[in-house]
Amino acid sequence: MIVGIPKEIKTMENRVAMTPGAVGAFVRNGHTVLVERGAGVGSGLRDEEYAAAGARLVSADDAWAAEMVIKVKEPIQQEYKYLRDGLLLFTYLHLAADKPLTEALLESKTTGVAYETVQLDNGALPLLVPMSEVAGRMAPQVGAQCLEKPHGGRGMLLGGVPGVEPAEVVILGGGVVGVNATKIAVGMGARVTVLDVNHSRLQYLDDIFHSRVVTLMSHEANIRAALCKADLVIGAVLIPGAKAPRLVTREMLPCMKPGSVIVDVAVDQGGCVETIKATTHADPTYVVDGVVHYGVANMPGAVPRTSTFALVNQTLPYALSLANKGCKALRDDAPLARGLNTWQGQLTCSGVAEAFGMSCESLSGVVQAL
Template identity: 75%
Template sequence: MIVGVPREIKSWENRVAMTPGGVEALTRRGHTVLVERGAGLGSGLTDEEYEAAGATLTDAAGAWGAQLVIKVKEPLPEEYKYLREDLLLFTYLHLAAARDLTDAMLASKVTGVAYETVQLPDGSLPLLSPMSEVAGRLAPQVGAHHLEKRQGGRGMLLGGVPGVPPAEVVILGGGVVGINSIKIAVGLGARVTVLDINHARMQYLDDVFGGRIVTMNSTEANVREMVMKADLVIGAVLIPGAKAPHLVTRGMIAQMKEGSVVVDVAVDQGGCVETIYATTHDKPTYVIDGVVHYGVANMPGAVPRTSTFALVNQTLPYALKLADKGLDALRESAPLRLGLNTFGGTLTCQAVAEAFDLPC
């Protein structure tokens, strides 16, 4: 099959959908890989590395002309012209939040397989979790940076020093983001408390981290108590398919310590802090009631090199299946079939159809 890898054109999107290692895996199986010139530069991957791996360099139209196009972000309006019936598109789509794109996909009859709805039998989302891992590990790092005085923080070192206590880090939600935040915060020497509503998950975290963290049931009273003590709060809750609950109210923020920091990773689902709104890497923070708020909705974009490799590690096995078997891969693989969002001008994902009241 001919596989295309266009350069991402979304503002500040420096990830790329295929690494030279991925290109090598595809070409070794007899596929032709067309990579748009400069596609990997934002992740530190040169055209020469792609060529050495067996790719043919081309322009945007060339990459989009392939039978299977692998991307990171959803097509932007400038790219709608490339959508067509005999194209198999594999990328993050997030259609439920994008009516124009959904209409363009349906009108073009493109076959769209969305990373975010590929699902394993245990309900997990294997192509979403690598980005949660990145964001989770980034959150304490970002929090530590903004606790510095020059960044508007309390002027505290997360790990303290001998004779001076470490910072209090409070993590709301102990899922994929949460456990990765715990690892880094504990590693930096902070005192860490995790609040969740899932008892089995807290048993697991307690087993894994032993005495190095405190777990607490996520009740309103416990959240209030811990947020008031916190130097850094990390929001990491998720109720699948729903808006995040506002666990930290405006009133709680007003009672937090001056210069404390909130990193609400769940901002992409509306956030679990009432005062959070989505910010960008250009201006990631703002201050309310003396509390520094960080609400970047695409945190992995800060570390595109790590994120690209983390993403491709997970997408490559599926990309290989699609390249080897085309539409038959969807018939044979239940997880991939769940990834199918549009086919032949019809929606094939229930959640997207419900969002727009369209047939499925």
């Protein structure tokens, strides 16, 4: 198969979908890999390294002309022109928060397989985990910076100092993002409260953090009470493939302290905060009702070298399977099949269909027809 790796063009997105080592694996399996010139520069990977691994260095048009295109982030509007019938696209899509892209994929009849909905039988999301780990660990760091006065915050040090109390950090969600955010926030010396709807998850968090965090069942009354004392709120909720639930409403914000901060990691799935909107690394924050909002939708793009290698470690086996077998790989691999979001102008992800009130084809029926 001819596989294309275009350069990411989202604002300040420096990750790349394939390392030179991964290129070598594709070449050894008999595939042709077309890497856009400069695609890996942001991650510290030179064109010469890709060429030495067997890739052909090409233009963006040529990379997108491949049979399968592997990316990191979803296509943005400038890239819609490349979508077409017969193209197999393997990348993060996050369609439940992006109706224009959903419509573009359906109209073009592009086959879209989304990293974030590849799901193991036990519910784990293997291709979302590495970036959730990165974003979770970044969230307290960027939140701490936003709390600084020059960035519009309350002027607090997250961990305080002897004789001065630390910041109160509230984390909504105890999954992969939440656990990693808790690790860093606790390590920085903050007082941390984690809310989740799953009691077993709260028991797990209490065990692994040895009672160094407060755990609360996530419901409106507890969320509201937690917000009123918070200096930093981290949104870390996820419903696979679907739009994030709105846990923090606009009318809750006035109870928060002036200069407090919200970092909504769920923003690429629409966000769990009503007042959140997607921002960029170039202009990451804005203020609503005195609360600083951080809504960067590609947080791991700020640490591209770490993120690229972490992502490719997980995507490579699935990408190779798609290259080796084409769409028939979906029939042989149930977790990979769950990643199918669009096919032949049909929507196959129920979470996306529910978000936009669209019809959805049976995934099992589509997969059997491949």
